[in-house]
Amino acid sequence: MxxxxxxxxxxxxxxxxxxxxxxxxxxxxxxxxxxxxxxxxxxxxxxxxxxxxxxxxxxxxxxxxxxxxxxxxxxxxxxxxxxxxxxxxxxxxxxxxxxxxxxxxxxxxxxxxxxxxxxxxxxxxxxxxxxxxxxxxxxxFEEAAIMTMDGVGEWATSSLGVGRGRSIELMQELRFPHSLGLLYSAFTYYTGFRVNSGEYKLMGLAPYGQPRYAQLIRDKLIRIRDDGSFTLDLSYFNYCQGLTMTSRRFHQLFGRGPRPMESRIETLDMDLAASIQEVTEEVVLKTAAHLHHKTGMSRLCLAGGVALNCVANGKLLRDGPFDELWIQPxxxxxxxxxxxxxxxxxxxxxxxxxxxxxxxQAGSLLGPGFSPSDAASRLQTLGAVFETFDSEQQLAATVAEKLADGNVVGRFQGRMEFGPRALGNRSILGDPRSPKMQSVMNLKIKMRESFRPFAPIVLREYAQEFFDVPGDAESPYMLLVFPVADSHRCVAPDEENGANAGAPAPEALLERVNRQRSDIPAVTHVDYSARVQTVDSVRNPPLEMLLRKFHQRTGCPVLINTSFNVRGEPIVATPEDAYRCFMATDIDVLVVEKLVLLKAKQPHANRINTEQHLASFALD
The missing domain is CATH 3.30.420.40 (ATPase, nucleotide binding domain)
Incomplete structure (x- = not known):
């Protein structure tokens, strides 16, 4: 061994x-x-x-x-x-x-x-x-092309290669300071989010804006070649020599300094998010086309921080030259x-x-898990009140009933996920059919920005019915964005002539979030897209069973899935973490292995003051 x-x-x-x-x-x-x-x-x-x-x-x-x-x-x-x-x-x-x-x-x-x-x-x-x-x-894949893109490693910022059998060969690289990851992070910083953690917020903000500055970015900041390689005009950036991402020249180009964190999001921020997302997708697609031409392969593997841009990944699958993608979770x-x-x-x-x-990857469920007896012992120490289920079927049916009744459920079951995405085992779940569920979960449970979308989990065999999934593609690791299928859409009143016809005023952002766009509104983003996770019985049988029970009860094979944490805190790792988060938020039901806890039955003395809980860590 x-x-x-x-x-x-x-x-x-x-x-x-x-x-x-x-x-x-x-x-x-x-x-x-x-x-x-x-x-x-x-x-x-x-x-x-x-x-x-x-x-x-x-x-x-x-x-x-x-x-x-x-x-x-x-x-x-x-x-x-x-x-x-x-x-x-x-x-x-x-x-x-x-x-x-x-x-x-x-x-x-x-x-x-x-x-x-x-x-x-x-x-x-x-x-x-x-x-x-x-x-x-x-x-x-037995063989595949490989594309890696991030901020920077030693010198390389992106690499292209091939994998065959047990061997990998990297053939081409782009070198620092020319970096797609750092370019995207510069806009993350400038629009008021934290570098190395707020890039996904910028991606989520992009559909609210228009790419009005995309050509300006191409003209001034980045020169993109036909093969996807590029050079940056470093006079607009400060990451080589300073402690910030952008320079005074960058600020002059867009007419203001960086947005202070926690301040109001402006129309400029939305439009810049849309613009840099469009430029990022252009680089990714051109690079992939060059790699495909160079290797002649039909399959592509992705890693590096840029590979977490699930909007770009979805466009690469739909519009790019490769038949299949596999992205490291x-x-x-x-x-x-x-x-x-x-x-x-x-x-x-x-x-x-x-x-x-x-x-x-074993569903990327590679972290520690807890036995029901260990979980029960830990929760008893906290004074928690719970019901124990011996049958997985009965547990799934009970939780599905709670979800169908409009309850928000924290699920802590099985081994912890590896990677930034909660894939159902350390997740907060909800009914996607509820028009109010997105705002309730964002503001009362996740305690985060109202514009942030939630992701759907869907039974694998129903993915194409609800989402425009190309071919027989799957998305088990929540790394691909697909449009919601036309048959499940409903057109918002002012969008009958096309979604995102004009950028909203900042004060209209919350109103825009709360418009119903489909019959699964809580997981339908402003541009009718969704970051989809497909669920099957091979990678996660208990989660698949829960979804199936929910489908049997409601006719809907989709649930909301968001990570089990509040803003600024890592995803929960222990039953104690899960209980504290449960008691500090408006989560209604907590599942810990085969134990079910109802908020209404917990001793009043154990309730954790939300403000006191949040003060224990720094908000990002």
Whole structure:
């Protein structure tokens, strides 16, 4: 037996992944355990969780891999600072102490963080190699083209290659400072969201605006070539030499400074979101067309932070040259931990790869789980009142009934998801037919911006009935956006001549959100789109059973699915986390494994004051 631990750490979204004899056994992000969103520290608790899942100790590990090469990254930082000197002195002084004290001594830091108990070989791979490995090796394809795009690794910001059998070859790359991920993050920053966590908010805001500035972006900020490669005009940006993303020239171009966080969203913000989304999609589609022409392959694997842009992914599937896509569910830096572990097994050890259907990601349900007895013991300690179900069928029928009656349900069941998306096991669920459900869940439960859409989960065989899903495509990891099918739409009064005919005034944003656009309004975005998750009995049988019971009761095979957390807090990881979130919000019912808790039956003394709960962490 060969056990390989992969680690991503010290930059963003630290994670650990364990591969044994080529099989993905466990993977988890550190933030879920530390309760620090996007925790970048060494993933010690995630490592412990992975080892516990496999029943291994640190001493039993054969290899430990790190997802990038720190010396190459340091080379890029030094060269960048020298190129912009002396203007980059503040950024240099901010970054260097951590590099000198920790990041240049990563071998020592990793061994020390593993309690000096790991004595065998440490392996470092390049950042985009780890992304490529995480995309291809778990995919169901014997061979495929590979495209990775993100902010920046060591030098590469995007890479193109191919995977065949157990081998990956990266053939082409775009290098820093020209980066699609950093361009998108610059607009994230400028429109008032947090870089490295608010990009999906910018994507969700885009349908409210018009791409009025797309051509200006092409004329001034980015020169896009026919093959999808591009150059940025760096005079508009500040990320090379400063502590912000955009420069004074950028602000002058669009007529104001960055929007302060938590301030009112303006029409400019909506239009810029729509504009940079259009430009991003152009780059993705042109790059994919070039890769297809270069490789002649019909299948494509994606990873890197840009691969989390599910709107661009949906357009790539519908309008791009590839017949099939497979996207790594943990496409960002966390997935690099999985990538390096698989790279060691297949490339370094030259072990063969067995293609698995539907894929080797196991539904991305790779984190820790809890037995019903353990969950009951933990909840009893908190004074919780619950009913226990022995039958999975009876449990699913009861929860489906609660959902059909309009209750919001927190579901904590099975192993925790790996990646940024809750896929049903650490989710808040609701009835998508309710016109009020989106605003109720956003404002009273999630405590987040009102414009944010919710995602639908749908039984696999009904996906094409409710959504315009091309061919027989599936979307098990909530990484593709599809239009709601015409047969389920209803036209909003002022949109009879086409959706988004004009950008709304900022004060009309909430009114626009609450208009009913379909018979599943709570999961239909302003442009009639939805970020779809298809559910099947192979990847997640209990969730599939719940959906089927809901369908039998209501005739609707769709539910709302949003992550089980409130704004600013990581997704819940333990029964205690779930109970605290349940008691601090307007969630009506909590399911923890085979236990069902009703809010009305909980002791009044146990109710957690929402403001007090929210004060325990920083809102983003």
């Amino acid at each position: 060969t056990s390989i631990l992969g680690i991503s750490a010290f930059y963003h979204d630290s994670a650990a992944a364990l591969v044994i004899d080529g099989q993905i056994v466990a993977a988890a992000q550190e933030e879920r355990f530390s309760r620090i969103k996007h925790d970048a520290s060494f993933p010690k608790q995630a490592v412990d969780a992975c080892l516990q899942q496999a029943g291994l100790t640190i001493e039993q590990l054969d290899y430990v891999g790190f997802y990038e090469k720190p010396l190459l990254k340091f080379d890029r930082l030094l060269e960048t600072y020298l190129s912009f000197a002396p203007s980059g002195i503040r950024s240099y002084l901010t970054a260097m102490p951590q590099w000198i004290g920790q990041k240049l001594r990563l071998r020592r830091e990793i061994r020390r963080s593993l309690d000096d108990r790991f004595r065998r070989r440490l392996i470092f791979c390049e950042h985009h190699e780890s992304h490529a490995a995480s995309a291809f090796f778990p995919s169901p 943990a496409a960002g830096d966390a997935g690099g931990a999985l990538g390096v572990a698989l790279l060691i097994w297949h490339e370094l050890m030259q072990e063969p790869r067995r293609v698995t259907f539907p894929d080797a």
